[in-house]
Amino acid sequence: MNPFLDITLRSLAVYFFMILGLKLFGKNQLSQLNAGDIILLLLISNAVQNAMVGQNTSLQGGLLAALVLFLANFGLKKLMFKNPKIKDFVESEPVILIKDGAIDEIALKKSEITFDELEETVREHGVEKSDDVKLAVLEVDGNISVISFDTNKQTHFTRHKKKKNFRRKL
Structure with missing residues (x-):
């Protein structure tokens, strides 16, 4: 498989896993992080880094993974704006x-x-x-x-x- 396609697919899988994880474990206090929350976020980012780029530790691989995450987030925001069911799944009500x-x-x-x-x-x-x-x-x-x-x-x-x-x- 093309290494850049591999990074793209891995990054998308990790992104959607994290969206699902936030949905399941709650995000009610994301804006008010305590020390434990920050440590958890740092550990999660370190844990999923290799899952996104695999053996490719090049600059291009890291930049591609970041670009895929930005594009996935942009696309999800557009989908949420156009489809209330997706918005309701990803975001809770006030x-x-x-x-x-x-x-x-x-x-x-x-x-x-x-x-x-x-x-x-x-x-x-x-x-x-x-x-x-x-x-x-x-x-x-x-x-x-x-x-x-x-x-x-x-x-x-x-x-x-x-x-x-x-x-x-x-």
């Missing part, structure tokens, strides 16, 4: 954790988030206690968004802008 100061303990357990982790996130958003939270949502990317009441019970939230790609079509 989960409401707090609504009008009331903590949804069932949603907390289902999302495998402890009460202490939720309280810490609420404080990180500048809110003293969960009673002052109008809405806290576990987003699909693992972040927890918090919208709070101010002292007059008016809604207060912080807006985060996402970069958008405004390329012109030629």
